[in-house]
Amino acid sequence: xxxxQKFGGTSVGDVERIQNVANRVSASVEEGHQVVVVxxxxxxxxxxxxxxxxxxxxxxxxxxxxxxxxxxxxxxxxLLSIALNAxxxxxxxxxxxxxxxxxxxxxxxxxxxxxxxxxxxxxxxEGSIVIVAGFQGVNSQGKVTTLGRGGSDLSAxxxxxxxxxxxxxxxxxxxxxxxxxxxxxxxAKKMNKISYDEMLELASLGxxxxxNRSVELAKKLNVNLVTRSSFSYAxxxxxxxxxxxxxxxxxxxxxxxxxxSRISLEGVMDRPGIASDIFSALAEKDVNIDMxxxxxxxxxSTSMDFTVSGDELTDAKKVIDGFVANNEVQKASYDENICxxxxxxxxxKSHTGVAAKAFxxxxxxxxxxxxxxxxxxxxxxxxxEKYAELAVRALxxxxxxxx
Ligand code: ADP
Ligand code: ASP
Ligand code: MG
Numbered sequence: 001x002x003x004x005q006k007f008g009g010t011s012v013g014d015v016e017r018i019q020n021v022a023n024r025v026s027a028s029v030e031e032g033h034q035v036v037v038v039x040x041x042x043x044x045x046x047x048x049x050x051x052x053x054x055x056x057x058x059x060x061x062x063x064x065x066x067x068x069x070x071x072x073x074x075x076x077x078x079l080l081s082i083a084l085n086a087x088x089x090x091x092x093x094x095x096x097x098x099x100x101x102x103x104x105x106x107x108x109x110x111x112x113x114x115x116x117x118x119x120x121x122x123x124x125x126e127g128s129i130v131i132v133a134g135f136q137g138v139n140s141q142g143k144v145t146t147l148g149r150g151g152s153d154l155s156a157x158x159x160x161x162x163x164x165x166x167x168x169x170x171x172x173x174x175x176x177x178x179x180x181x182x183x184x185x186x187x188a189k190k191m192n193k194i195s196y197d198e199m200l201e202l203a204s205l206g207x208x209x210x211x212n213r214s215v216e217l218a219k220k221l222n223v224n225l226v227t228r229s230s231f232s233y234a235x236x237x238x239x240x241x242x243x244x245x246x247x248x249x250x251x252x253x254x255x256x257x258x259x260x261s262r263i264s265l266e267g268v269m270d271r272p273g274i275a276s277d278i279f280s281a282l283a284e285k286d287v288n289i290d291m292x293x294x295x296x297x298x299x300x301s302t303s304m305d306f307t308v309s310g311d312e313l314t315d316a317k318k319v320i321d322g323f324v325a326n327n328e329v330q331k332a333s334y335d336e337n338i339c340x341x342x343x344x345x346x347x348x349k350s351h352t353g354v355a356a357k358a359f360x361x362x363x364x365x366x367x368x369x370x371x372x373x374x375x376x377x378x379x380x381x382x383x384x385e386k387y388a389e390l391a392v393r394a395l396x397x398x399x400x401x402x403x
Pocket of ligand 2: 041135
């Protein structure tokens with residue numbers, strides 16, 4: 001089999017752990033598999049580099065952030081190769097550039113456009129273990145780009161797709177996908193399987209165990225994706241097509257996103273095209289908008305509330321300030337002390353009362369819901385951040401996910 005194995009930050013957190021990864025990769029090779037490894041930076045390293053940059057300015061030049069942050073993954077890729085070579089294996093490490101990963105030019109959250117897998121295939125053909133530095137690529141001008149936080153998951157899935165690998169294993173510090181973050185609810189249960197769509201919702205709604213774009217790509221390319229622990233041999237969780245899962249629970253999991261901020265606009269000029277103007281301007285700055293609420297207008301003005309991811313708040317503020325300066329918006333306020341809790345499950349499609357139970361659970365805990373949004377397979381609620389963990393545990397119990 002050709003297997004892509006991705007090891008996250010905790011799994012390569014120090015030299016002993018890199019040796020542990022080398023041993024596991026070595027075991028797969030001895031079993032007769034061809035292995036391509038994708039690595040993250042050592043745990044905490046990316047945050048450390050971000051903090052260095054932010055000691056100069058809260059808004060470091062994004063191109064330089066990519067040069068800086070991509071270095072973390074190159075360190076672990078080369079160290080792992082050194083370890084494997086020292087064990088007598090043939091191994092070669094590759095930066096995103098050498099691995100042929102070409103992205104668009106959106107620095108710090110670039111999208112992969114294509115992969116020229118020749119160098120990886122040649123190295124595999126020569127009997128080498130290939131080790132790819134995750135989280136990075138180059139744009140068409142040859143500048144280094146990174147793929148957004150958690151982006152090594154995306155590198156692994158994209159490489160698995162480009163090489164037509166039989167399996168893509170994501171090794172992390174938990175032994176699979178749980179009904180909710182086990183750090184918040186110790187009663188959370190590991191799932192043996194989960195559908196791409198549910199995993200995509202959980203990841204998009206804050207379960208950082210997998211980067212959401214990696215799940216989206218895995219679904220598109222039909223990559224066999226497994227999440228498991230690098231510290232045990234327990235079987236992981238298979239992320240697969242919905243039809244491969246026999247019994248669908250009503251609700252599969254609860255996600256929490258603490259990195260959300262709410263932007264409230266008051267006195268928004270109530271004219272055709274105003275929403276388009278505001279949200280187009282935000283899109284142009286690559287700000288992703290999540291929930292939007294517009295109340296019914298009166299006296300020629302209306303109000304709008306929406307949420308953005310915390311790291312995009314600075315960019316969003318700049319755009320909104322422009323509308324305030326033009327008098328198209330009277331007042332803008334920003335609230336970072338909110339969070340979003342969501343329940344996810346494909347079973348919701350065919351059952352009623354799922355959302356009502358979520359609202360009732362919040363009411364019983366005396367938690368005020370600030371915003372609500374729903375889709376076919378999820379219900380999300382924005383609440384005050386101080387109730388985050390309480391809400392997750394209450395919902396986990398209410399849907400009997402601990403049973
Ligand atoms: P890595 O560094 O290996 O990429 P991450 O820290 O990105 O690992 O993701 C693993 C973490 O995701 C776990 O330690 C866990 O706390 C968190 N997590 C959040 N939601 C879930 C979930 N539903 N199932 C499992 N882990 C989850
Ligand atoms: N090192 C990067 C991060 O911390 C990418 C990754 O680990 O997936 O976001
Ligand atoms: Mg991760």
